[in-house]
Amino acid sequence: AGGEIGEWALCPIEPRTPVPRYGDHLVHIHADRAFLNPRGVSRLEGRVQLTRGDQTLLSDAIDFDNATQLAISPGPLTLETPDLKINGQHGRYNFGGQTGTLDLARYHLYPAHAHGEASRIRRLGPDRTALSQATYSTCPIGHRAWQLSASDVHLDQHDDIGTARNVLIRFKGVPILYTPYLSFPLSNRRKSGLLPPVIGQTTNAGFQYQQPIYWNIAPQADATLTPEIFSSRGFGLGTQLRYLGTRSYSELNTNYLPHDRLYGGARYLFSFRQHANPTDDLSTYVDYNRVSDPNYFNDLGTTLRNVDTTFLGQGAGMSYYGGDWSLSAMGQQYQVLDPALPASAAPYAILPQVDFNARIPTPGDRLRLSLRSQWSRFERPGSVTGNRLDLMPTARLPLSGAAWFLTPAVSYRYTAYQLQNQLPGDPAAPSRSLPIASLDGGLYFERSAGAHTLQTLEPRLFYLYVPYRNQQALPVFDTTAFPLTFSQMFADNRFVGPDRVSNANQLTAALTTRFINTDTGRELMSASLGQIFYFQPQLVTLPGQPVDTARRSDYVSQLNVAIARNWWANAGINLNPTTHVVDTATFNAQYRVSQDQLINLGYQFYRQQYDQASVSLAWPITQRWQIATSLSYSPQAKRLLQAFAGIQYDTCCWAFRLLAQRYLTTLNGSYNEGISFELVLKGLGNLGTPIGTYLQRTIPDYVPPA
Amino acid sequence: CGFHLRGVAQLPAAMSRTYLAGASMQNPVVRSLAQALRANGVTLVSDPQQAGAVLTIVSINTTQRALTVSALNQATSYALETTLVFRAHATQGRWKLPDQSISVQRQYSLSTAQLQSQGPEERLLQQSMTRELANLALLRLQAHAGAS
């Protein structure tokens, strides 16, 4: 069990002589001399090996009582078990209970790749070992970069948890952490229990020091209390409670600063999340987040968050899946975090929304009848409020053969409102009902394009007819229009949400070609081009939007390329057919050698909204040094959006990461800089800011080594 | 130019009666894969003993990532990626399709005023992603049909 691949790949191989096994429960003895007396106590001398099951004792002299199964070794002895090897100066061991004591001992715990010394090691049973005045390290013998020493250490190989008291951790001989209590994993199966101090520095909060204390309440519940100090703001307490039920997971996170000096008052964060599946068909969720004031994240957020949220969601819901039908209900409201935004600019609170969708089976299942229905209630200060009923029965007849498909579909949509404090003169109970008819059809052509490549040609036509209905009197609660995407060209409504149904008399024409490797079935490349021909102008608009009188939509194109195994790219462009102006463009590419050696490139453009070029990469320079960096830049605004550069030094049993960062805050145009570092004690846990998990979140498909 | 109408898609013979293992019909990707299999003449059986082949869904996971940020460090577009990993084997005979991993990406832009429609927009994109995953999965199965 020396240096395996993976986590310990950089470690020297420490071969281990195999543990003798006889495959029975008898006591097997090898010795130079043996004295067996009738009372059953034998005296064994000379290179003695005593084995029972998978436990073996080696010594030069052992007194063994077969009646009690107790072996006593007055001199140096070695206890070998499959996972644990202990050498002591003297000791005793009971093969029956697998209990015993070895004094002035050295041990090696193979699954944890760990070893150390102890004044006394007591075996308390097959899976539990207690060590007094012990040291623990996963570094190779002889060059211990870090070492944990504790008054007592308890190793539980059943739950794979080590716990230690009065713990001092030394790195390169320098004490770096004292903690009265500590738990750590004995295999990577278990969450890292060591929650060392988080040390960091940001312009908004100054120097920050957090010391989490982990409490393993029960196998399915744990708590983490985190006293914290911000040099420019004061102290606070973070708490995290987690409960993993058989069919549910709940997590409560709170943070409380009694008095923030810069803010001049108390500040808090409260976040409760829960997912549950009480039965196979029923699932529920709660996701409630609240902060004391809008600038909370700006001032106290860690340096390692990606994006800020303007609206903090507070919601809960359930959904029941009944095979042919499903029923779901939810409520959602938001806390506005941007002080500049009036409440009326926040999204509506939905209290509640009930969805009932059903598929009505038909004989032969050729004709597909389905019903989509929704009832919701919308609230928002200073705005029109009310509830809305939206019903849409649909009939679809999907016909298809090997080389063609044709799907006529007819729906009838009825939407009715009951409104309060609408504008004077607007109706209190407006409604809208209209039919929706569509015909979707396509053909599949193919030809061989080389020995192992097949090329397809897939023309598709989609005709949509929806009569015009004046919808100016209808409120807009949760409906919006998104830029045209390829999948949306075949949708029956230009808007997402029931408040607006676009009138339509249009034909979508699209052509897709794919190149497929016939041996593996992998798609090497696919390219699509499509356009919508509007035979009538789209008169239905969102409030304040001009009527779109274009006769033709943008050209919508898409390209996916994945010819070689380790790189892929995709691109999409929407080009205005008359002005030849690009409305939206997107480009993404990745070159990936392994999960910690890859480059991502990206460019996203949306006219008058955003344009952003980004590059992110993680690359090993040598076997020990790796760099990770990311940069997002807006060419038009000539503004750096975010950037970080990180380096990592990796060795057999520890790794060190340093990250320099510059990112925008929610105060227009101002930046926040941060330096953070992380020390990874492999097999024990990480000290400092969790840079590894941050890199994993921000660099697509990147997985840090440790 | 050599193009001809596509012939009937040849799925592995063993899959005429297939047992879908490892996932519940609640998952839209599984439902869409099941639909695509049925559309290609496969009968899905609920009892593995009666199945000629077992299609095992190893994993389906979807990630959402902020793609672009505004000057106020708020997300202005998101990227969705769904990765399906599956394998298949015949209950009799040696036909086996090792783990196949298929990833599909979608992007959508979202202004803060559209937060309400983020859910519905993602569901729309998820639907088109599940259809594409099902078609790509079928291509993998068809490519290995010969060996069954």
Add this chain to the structure above:
Amino acid sequence: APPVARDAPVHISADRFHFDQKTGVGIYTGHVRVTQNTLTIDGDRLTVVAPPKGPVERLTMDGNPATFSDVTPKGKPVKGHAAHMLYLPDSRQIQLQGQAELSQERNTFSSTHIVYDTKNGVVTAGAPGHRVEATLVPDQGTTGKSAP
């Protein structure tokens, strides 16, 4: 038969017996059996050296293998076999040499050199350069479950 030890008679039976007056050496061959009290030794060839006066001091039994059986002072059966056995009636000791094996109930000892003291039931096995191997059966009470 030669004069025997004071306290317990030693009986010897065999197919043939040859006594050499000059050397005082008696050799029994063919289904040789020696019994004394609860001890029985069987073998193919027994060599007995009888000094001019006084009881027999050494009996050497060779066999393919020679075997012995006895009952320990606590009444437990013990038996063994070896290429050849040396029995010293005076000290009630049997020395087994060459592929020797002794078993007491289900505990077995094997070595090239084992000494069994029939008086107090003590077994001594092994000698420099001659490793001993033993297999003991743990009592039921110690089945390896740790104390509750």
